[in-house]
Amino acid sequence: MDEEARMDLPHELMIQILLRLPVKSLIRFKCVSKSWFSLISDTNFANSHFQITHTPRVLFISTSTCETRSIDFESSLNDDVSVSASLNLDFLLPESYLNLEIKGSCRGFIFLHCYPNKYLWNPSTGFHKQIPFSPFGSSLYAEYFYGFGYDPSTDDYLLVSMLIDPVTNISSQLEFFSLRGNTWKEIEIEGSHFRYSNPIEDEQPKPGLLFNEAIHWLAYRHDSRLLRDVIVVFDLMERKLFDMDLPYEFDHQLDYCGLWVFGEFLSLWAKDCYIDTIEIWVMKEYKMPSSWTKTHVLSFDSMPTDYFSPLCCTKSGDIIETDGDTGLVKSDDKGQLLEHLSFHNDSHGSHVAIYTESLISLPCDGEQA
Structure with missing residues (x-):
């Protein structure tokens, strides 16, 4: 588009057109002119673009090489146009690739835990920030319930970790990092009410599910000598911990269960390995x-x-899940296979997350990849 044509286009109409373009195009269009660079870099523009386009994708990261794939799951899994590659992870050291874990996703940012370091990374823009170490002296051998989310009341992002004592296997403290405050804060877990443990033996707890401005984990709650299956919740706005009961008729081992968002609802899936069904x-x-x-x-x-x-469901109700290795499976709401495709040839498998394309920046200074 030449300068004369752009001058003839009403400014408000131009903004409305730009707000509906993909992030990759907008990043290129920053080079068109100083005014476009200023507009596309503006925080209000980035927030409006996120609300209007809201394009979710599946991110694959190869475990041994950190090769990346980003897939539009609303399209066919076999559609080459829906797959983009070469997302920049050069800020990670090659020797740390096998220690990489995805611990959360929120508003376009991925929470990467690459022991012992933690990063927030925007795959769409390449922006990344390393998170400072917690000052609370947590045990190096402890397990954590991890989570990552956004508090709209303060325009702040929180990285949350709840420590599981390696001796008692019971939660002992909760800490969170505020991006806006650039500081760690600790919440002591006291009394019998907040005594939780990891329900999956010999494995790290699954990352928390972000839903409704809160982070959710499946856990065992310790009541006297009894164990109860619960959903532990950390409210990001109230900065409070509580739990919710599972369905009364629910009778499954938590080893074969998980939390996800199905449609617009907090959802629970459970696999019955004996009769090969999913509830x-x-x-x-x-x-x-x-x-x-x-x-x-x-x-x-x-x-x-x-x-x-x-992982998620499409607008038409199809279910997208991982195959446990390097690919995705798409099935209909009856469980019938629609598509299956692998995206890596890596014997160590892949890390997978759902993220939304975004131009949004963090409420702090960061490092640029």
Whole structure:
């Protein structure tokens, strides 16, 4: 578009057109002129673009090489146009690739834990920031419930970790890092009410699920000598910890269960390994355990692997899950296989996350990849 044509286009109309373009195009258009560079770099423009476009994608990171793939799961998995590669992870040291874990995703940013370092990274822009170490002297051998989310009331991002004592295997403290304050804060977990442990033996706890401005984990709650299956919740705005009950009729080992967002609801999936079915439950009214409803019982006889871990669902209701290795599986809401495609040839597998393309910056100074 030449300068004369741009001058004839009303400014407000030009902004509305730009707000509906993909991030990759907008980054290129920063070079068009100083005014476009200023507009596209503006915080208000980035926030409006995120709200209007809201383009979710699946991110794959090869475990041994950190090779990346970004997939538009609303398109066919076999559509080359929907797959983009060469996202920049050059800020990571090659010797640390095998220690890399994805611990959360929020508003375009991925929380990477590459022991012992933690990073926030925007795959769309390449922006990254290393998070300083916590000053609270946590044990190097402890396990953590990790999570990452956004507090809209303060325009702040929080990295959350709840320590599981390596001796007692019970939670002992919760700490979070505020991006806006650029500081760690600690919340002591006292009394019997907040005594939680990892339900999956010999494995690190799964990253927390971000939903409704809160982070959610499946855990065991210790009540006297009893163990209860619960969902532990950290409210990002209230900075408070509480828990919610699972469905009353729910009778599954937490080893074969997980949390995800199905449609617009907090959801729970559970695999029955004996009869090869998957139950899907949704909480129709948030924070109301009585509203749990079993919506699907799926048979996965046609699946390419026995592994099941759903990531998301498409607008049409198809379910996207990982194959437990290097690819994605798409099935319909009856459990019938639609597509299966691998994106890496890596014997060590891949790390996977859902993220949303975004121009948004963090509320602090950072490093640029």
